[in-house]
Amino acid sequence: MIKVPDHxxxxxxxxxxxxxxxxxxxxxxxYTITKPEKEGHLTFRGPVWERCxxxxxxxxxxxxxxxxxxxxxxxxxxxxxxxxxxxxxxTQIGSLxxxxxGCGSGSVKYKGKTYVLDNSYAIxxxxxxxxxMTHFGAxxxxxxxxxxxxxxxxxxxxAQGQAVGELGMSNAVIFxxxxxxxAKVLAVELLTSTDIxxxxxxxxxESDLGIMNIKIxxxxxxxxxxxxxxxxxxxxxxxxxxxxxxxxxxxxxxxxGLEGVGWSERGIAEHxx
Numbered sequence: 001m002i003k004v005p006d007h008x009x010x011x012x013x014x015x016x017x018x019x020x021x022x023x024x025x026x027x028x029x030x031y032t033i034t035k036p037e038k039e040g041h042l043t044f045r046g047p048v049w050e051r052c053x054x055x056x057x058x059x060x061x062x063x064x065x066x067x068x069x070x071x072x073x074x075x076x077x078x079x080x081x082x083x084x085x086x087x088x089x090x091t092q093i094g095s096l097x098x099x100x101x102g103c104g105s106g107s108v109k110y111k112g113k114t115y116v117l118d119n120s121y122a123i124x125x126x127x128x129x130x131x132x133m134t135h136f137g138a139x140x141x142x143x144x145x146x147x148x149x150x151x152x153x154x155x156x157x158x159a160q161g162q163a164v165g166e167l168g169m170s171n172a173v174i175f176x177x178x179x180x181x182x183a184k185v186l187a188v189e190l191l192t193s194t195d196i197x198x199x200x201x202x203x204x205x206e207s208d209l210g211i212m213n214i215k216i217x218x219x220x221x222x223x224x225x226x227x228x229x230x231x232x233x234x235x236x237x238x239x240x241x242x243x244x245x246x247x248x249x250x251x252x253x254x255x256x257g258l259e260g261v262g263w264s265e266r267g268i269a270e271h272x273x
Contacts, residue, residue, distance in 0.1 A: 001223045001225070001235070001248070002048065002067055002069070002108065002110075003221045003223070003250075004108055004110050004113075004115050005115065007050065007110065007111070008050050008051040008052075009050075009051045009221075009223055010048040010049065010050055010051075010067055010110070011048060011049045011050075011051065011057050011235050012028075012044075012046050012047065012048045012049070012063075012067070014026045014027055014028060014029065014046065015027075018030065020032070022034075023040065027046075028044060028045055028046030029042070029043065029044040029045075029046070029069075030042070030043050030044075034072075037075065037078075037079055037100075038074065038075050039072065039073065039074050039075065040072070040073045040124060041071075041072050041073070042069060042070075042071045042072075042073065042106075043069065043070050044067070044068065044069040045066065045067075045068045045069075046066065046067065047062075047063035047064070047065065047066055047067075048063050048065060048066070048067045048110075049061075049063045050065070051235075055224065056236055057235045057236055059235075059236065065110065065111060066110075067108065067109065067110045068107075068108070068109040068110075069106070069107075069108050069109075070106045070107055071104045071105065071106035071107070071108075071117060071122075072104070072105050072106055073102050073103070073104055073122050073124050074102050074103050074104075074105070075100045075101070075102040075124075076101060076102050076103060076145070076149075076151070077100065077101045077102070077145075077151050077175040077177075077178065078100070078175065078178060078180060079098050079099070079100045080098065080099055080100065080153050080173050080180075081097070081098055082097040082098060082099055082125075082127075082153065082155055082171060096126070096127060096128045096129055097125075097126070097127040098125075098126050098127075099123060099124060099125040099126070099143070099153060100123070100124050101121075101122075101123055101143060101144075101145055101151045101153070101175070102122045102123070102124065103119040103120060103121070103122055104117050104119075104120045104121075104122035105117055105118055105119055105120070121144075121145060121250075121261045121262065121263075123143055123262075123263050131231040132229075132231070133227065133229055133231055133244070133269075133273055134229055134272060134273055135159045135160045135161075135272060136157070136159070136160070136227075136244060136267075136269050136273055137157070137158040137159045137160045137161070137162055137168075137268070137269060138157065138158050138164075138190040138191050138192075138266075138267065138268040138269070139155070139156065139157035139158075139190065139265075139266065139267050140154065140155075140156050140157075140188050140189070140190055140203075140264070140265070140266045141154070141155050141263075141264075141265040141266075142154040142155075142188070142203060142216070142262065142263070142264050142265070143262050143263050144214070144251070144253050144260045144261060144262020144263070145260055145261065145262065146253075146255055146258045146259065146260035147258050147259055147260065148258055149176070149177055150174065150175065150176055150255075151174070151175045152172065152173065152174045152175070152183070152205065152212070152214070153171075153172065153173050154170070154171070154172045154185060154188065154203060154205070155170065155171045155172070156169070156170035156171075156172075156185050156188045156190070157169055157170075157190075158190060160269070160271075160272050164190075164192050165190065165192075167185065167188070167190075170184075170185035170188070171185075172184065172185050172205050174205060174207050174209060174212065176209065181207040181208050181209055182207065183205040183206060183207040183212075184205065184206045184207070185203070185204075185205060186204040186205065186206050186211070187202070187203060187204040188203040188204075189201035189202060189203065190266065190268070191245075191247075191266050191267065191268040192268070193268065193270075194245040194268060194270065196222075196224055196245060196247040196266075199216075199218060199219050199222070199249065199251075200215070200216060200217060200218065201215075201216050201264075201266075202214065202215045202216070203216075212255060213255065213256075214253055214254070214255045214260075215253060215254045215255075216251045216252075216253045216262075216264055217251070217252045217253060217254055218251065218252050219249040219250065219251050219252075219264075220249070220250040220251060220252065220261070221249065221250050222247060222248070222249045223247070223248040223249070224245070224246065224247050224248075225246050225247075225248070226238060226243040226244060226245060226246060227243060227244040227246055227267060227269075227273070228241055228242075228243045228244075228273060229241075229273040233246070241273075242269065242270075242271045242272065242273050243269070243273070244267050244268060244269035244273060245267060245268055245269075246265065246266070246267035247264075247265070247266055247267070248263070248264070248265045249263070249264045249265075250262075250263060251263065251264045
């Protein structure tokens with residue numbers, strides 16, 4: 001999914017494998033690790049659909065416009081093992097799941113215009129392995145970086161049958177520069193309904209650095225989509241089976257008067273998938 005100024009969200013779905021010894025890839029995209037644990041290069045050139053005014057993609061119509069992406073990712077903090085030692089996380093989000101906060105530089109081209117990225121906030125997220133989301137209830141995957149250089153990652157979730165607001169598992173970390181501080185999630189706001197307009201939310205973390213109260217103030221852009229089992233995602237709701245409602249957002253955030261930017265992914269399944 002892609003968002004550029006003056007256009008609705010764009011979507012592409014590809015199949016097939018085109019990996020190299022240096023990274024994963026597909027028919028129209030390639031991700032190459034140029035410096036292990038530090039730098040990667042993403043390219044994409046392919047047809048995309050535009051989202052309609054009713055927030056649907058007309059997938060029965062072929063895409064007619066081409067989008068090109070050429071972006072270099074540079075890490076500004078160390079890699080984080082998102083699942084840690086959590087059995088629940090390893091079952092739900094794959095046997096391997098790492099992520100890293102960094103900066104993105106390059107360009108996106110669409111309909112005759114070139115949009116330049118210059119050290120923009122970026123997050124890379126790599127996973128593999130079976131995902132069993134059958135008992136998924138709700139989750140929050142949050143990360144961000146502040147003007148002081150401090151950054152954080154959070155993953156928290158509850159299963160079907162757990163009370164709204166109760167956490168079944170949570171993992172978190174704070175980076176002060178290059179130093180890692182394991183953190184405890186004191187509070188995080190999971191979605192309580194499929195009303196995904198709940199854009200402002202808060203979280204609280206505790207570590208050796210003290211308590212960190214963060215407010216996600218407003219979205220920069222939003223990407224609603226849906227999740228089904230066997231594990232897959234779709235940009236349109238599925239009528240033939242239960243699905244989870246998901247919302248990905250690039251966001252502004254605040255912490256002790258400092259401004260930051262980051263990523264917020266939250267989802268909820270009202271019924272077992």
